[in-house]
Each structure stands twice: as C-alpha cells, then as structure tokens.
Amino acid sequence: MIQFNKSYFWEQQLENIKEAVDNNKVSGDGSFTKACNAWIEENTGTQKALLTTSCSTALEMAALLLDIKPGDEVIMPSYTFVSTANAFVMRGAEIVFVDIRPDTQNIDEKLIEDAITDKTKAIAPVHYAGVGCEMDTIMEIARAHGLKVVEDAAQGVMSSYKGRALGSIGDFGCFSFHETKNYSMGEGGAVLVNDPEYVELAEIVREKGTDRSRFLRGQVDKYSWVEKGSSYLPSEMNAAFLLPQLEIAEEINNNRLASWNRYYEGLKPLMDKGRLELPYIPEECSHNAHMFYLKVKDITERTALIKHLREDDIIAVFHYVPLHSATAGKKYGRFHGEDKYTTKESERLVRLPMYYGLAETDVEKVVDSIYSFFK
Ligand SMILES: *Cc1c(COP(=O)(O)O)cnc(C)c1O
Numbered sequence: 001m002i003q004f005n006k007s008y009f010w011e012q013q014l015e016n017i018k019e020a021v022d023n024n025k026v027s028g029d030g031s032f033t034k035a036c037n038a039w040i041e042e043n044t045g046t047q048k049a050l051l052t053t054s055c056s057t058a059l060e061m062a063a064l065l066l067d068i069k070p071g072d073e074v075i076m077p078s079y080t081f082v083s084t085a086n087a088f089v090m091r092g093a094e095i096v097f098v099d100i101r102p103d104t105q106n107i108d109e110k111l112i113e114d115a116i117t118d119k120t121k122a123i124a125p126v127h128y129a130g131v132g133c134e135m136d137t138i139m140e141i142a143r144a145h146g147l148k149v150v151e152d153a154a155q156g157v158m159s160s161y162k163g164r165a166l167g168s169i170g171d172f173g174c175f176s177f178h179e180t181k182n183y184s185m186g187e188g189g190a191v192l193v194n195d196p197e198y199v200e201l202a203e204i205v206r207e208k209g210t211d212r213s214r215f216l217r218g219q220v221d222k223y224s225w226v227e228k229g230s231s232y233l234p235s236e237m238n239a240a241f242l243l244p245q246l247e248i249a250e251e252i253n254n255n256r257l258a259s260w261n262r263y264y265e266g267l268k269p270l271m272d273k274g275r276l277e278l279p280y281i282p283e284e285c286s287h288n289a290h291m292f293y294l295k296v297k298d299i300t301e302r303t304a305l306i307k308h309l310r311e312d313d314i315i316a317v318f319h320y321v322p323l324h325s326a327t328a329g330k331k332y333g334r335f336h337g338e339d340k341y342t343t344k345e346s347e348r349l350v351r352l353p354m355y356y357g358l359a360e361t362d363v364e365k366v367v368d369s370i371y372s373f374f375k
Pocket residue numbers: 053054055056057080081083084126152154155175176177178187188189
C-alpha cells in the first residue's frame with residue numbers, strides 16, 4: 001500500500017522530549033520553542049515568529065491583532081481550507097470570495113481590486129501547494145486601499161516568491177506544522193509578525209492577553225491581564241519534536257523535490273498528449289514540493305482515476321469543496337464576480353502520495369498506474 005502521507009521518525013525527537021522533561025519545562029515557550037522561533041526568523045527574515053497550536057490559531061491571532069469586527073469584509077479565494085475563512089468569520093467578518101487562476105489555483109490577483117468595498121479590511125491570499133501568489137500585485141493593491149494582508153502560508157514553509165520567504169511578505173504570515181504538512185509537530189503552526197508595530201501585541205494575545213513575555217524578559221516586575229487573548233502557545237514537547245526537522249529542512253525539502261520532479265518527468269508525456277495537466281510554477285516562485293497534483297478532464301474521470309489507483313493499492317485524494325458552495329460559506333460569505341475556475345478546477349484535481357522518504361520505486365508504481373488508467 002502506498003499511503004498518501006506518512007510521518008517520519010528521527011531519534012533526536014525522543015531525545016529532545018526527554019530533555020524537555022529533564023529541564024522541567026514541558027509547557028510552552030521553553031528552549032525548543034525558542035529555537036523553532038529563531039529558525040523561522042532566520043530562514044524567513046520575519047520580524048517575529050511565534051509558534052502556535054496550529055495554523056488555524058495563527059490565522060485567528062492575525063484576525064484578532066487586526067481587530068477584525070462585525071461588518072468588516074475580508075477577501076480570499078474560495079478554493080482553500082476552512083480555517084482561512086473561519087479565523088475572520090469568528091470575529092464577525094463577511095468573507096468575499098474571488099476566483100482563482102487556473103494555472104496555480106491561487107487567488108487571481110487581477111480580480112481583487114474589483115471586490116474591494118468601503119468595508120474591506122484585509123486580503124488573505126493562500127499559497128496553494130506552496131507556490132506563491134502574485135504578491136507584488138497583491139501588496140500594491142493592499143497598500144493603495146489601506147488594507148492588511150494575512151498570508152495563509154500553511155503549505156509554504158521553505159517556499160519563496162522573488163527570493164522572499166512565503167509568509168514574510170504580508171503583514172502577517174501563518175504556517176502549519178500539522179502532520180500533513182512538510183514539517184510536523186503533530187498539531188501546530190506559527191504566526192509570522194512582519195510589521196514590528198504588532199510584535200508586542202502578538203506576544204500578549206498569544207499569552208492569554210497578559211504581558212508575561214515582557215515579565216519573563218525582566219521588562220516588568222509582575223505580569224497582568226492587559227488585552228484580549230487566549231492560549232495560542234504549543235507544548236514544549238511538540239516543539240521538541242519539530243526542531244530536528246527544521247534543522248535538516250534543506251534535506252527534507254530536497255527529498256520532496258526529488259519525488260516531485262520524478263512525478264513530473266514521468267507524467268510529462270501524458271501532459272504532452274493532452275491527457276492531463278501538471279502543476280505550473282511561475283518563474284518568480286521557488287516551491288517546496290508540498291504537494292504533487294494533476295488535473296484530469298472532469299469529476300467523472302477523477303473519480304475513476306482515484307478508484308483505479310486504489311485498486312493498485314495507491315491512496316490518492318482530492319480536496320477543497322469550494323467554500324462558497326458550503327453551508328457556512330453561504331451563511332458567512334459571498335462570491336464576487338464569476339466562478340469561472342474555482343468549481344471547475346476543484347473537480348478536476350487529484351493529489352498523489354507525497355511525503356519525506358517516499359521511495360523512488362513507489363513514485364514509479366504511481367506513474368505506471370496512471371499510464372495504465374489512460375491506456
Ligand atoms: C493545513 C492548512 C490549514 C490549517 O492548518 P492547521 O495547522 O491544521 O490548523 C490552513 N490553511 C491551509 C491552506 C492549509 O493547507
């Protein structure tokens with residue numbers, strides 16, 4: 001059986017967890033959390049990185065920090081995970097969905113400006129498959145209209161746009177370290193605070209609305225409740241599990257890219273014959289092989305392909321029923337403009353097995369199975 005996703009184990013993870021216990025520090029913000037934060041800061045250039053309990057809560061923190069209120073509007077693609085929308089909906093905002101580009105499945109930057117109203121507060125681009133959105137255009141639009149930008153970079157750790165790390169370009173960036181992502185702490189994430197103005201408030205919001213971070217640095221002599229907040233910091237044990245992966249991030253990235261390239265080269269002849277479509281990587285983007293997907297003719301052909309692969313003991317999946325078509329999406333959002341690609345592309349897309357350590361022979365088996373399907 002070739003699984004869709006698989007966790008990998010490094011001995012150092014257990015040693016680190018033991019060390020956290022020996023240090024008598026298993027709750028949050030010990031030395032492992034600090035080392036993960038420092039790694040993110042060094043590797044992305046963000047002002048401040050803070051580990052969180054998930055990318056969902058990192059997005060929630062960003063929405064809280066931006067003081068999103070009932071009546072506000074936030075622009076995002078409909079082709080994304082529910083958390084991108086939930087974070088703002090939980091603060092009372094209405095979501096304005098705009099169409100995606102059919103080449104990258106990212107928000108179509110050319111459609112954003114038309115969706116802006118006097119209620120718009122933020123834009124939340126999602127870097128699908130770890131391939132960057134057209135960020136220069138998005139940032140220009142945001143600055144021209146006084147909007148904030150929250151990058152959902154859940155899938156984008158170790159990816160870049162014009163040499164800048166995804167997550168470090170907008171006002172906030174949000175990473176995921178869920179087990180299905182490139183680097184995992186089981187459940188976890190990080191918020192990247194790119195605007196120095198928000199750093200102190202971000203630390204407060206993440207620490208239950210208290211100035212505990214300042215207290216621990218000796219900047220105040222007691223800590224107290226100063227703002228709205230919650231507990232967004234993960235356990236030290238999760239950070240201890242994550243750190244060894246960040247330390248070899250380059251190796252993990254290269255391993256995934258090698259599998260990605262093997263899929264691409266193996267399936268290219270089928271693309272050249274017009275049987276399927278393969279991912280497109282814009283020149284400005286360097287990606288992290290978060291996902292390998294292909295697109296077939298329509299939903300009927302996709303269902304048949306997934307079934308065919310399953311019969312060959314290969315788990316392939318699809319995802320993202322467009323949010324605007326979901327019950328909550330209709331309740332809390334609206335689609336601006338025409339849904340030319342969101343629904344159509346979402347019904348054609350298939351994700352192939354992809355994880356660190358995926359065997360070369362397994363990639364070949366998947367490719368062979370796809371060839372036999374099209375025969
Ligand atoms: C995985 C993912 C999330 C949620 O990440 P969690 O860490 O599980 O909360 C949000 N947005 C996108 C685009 C994702 O892929």
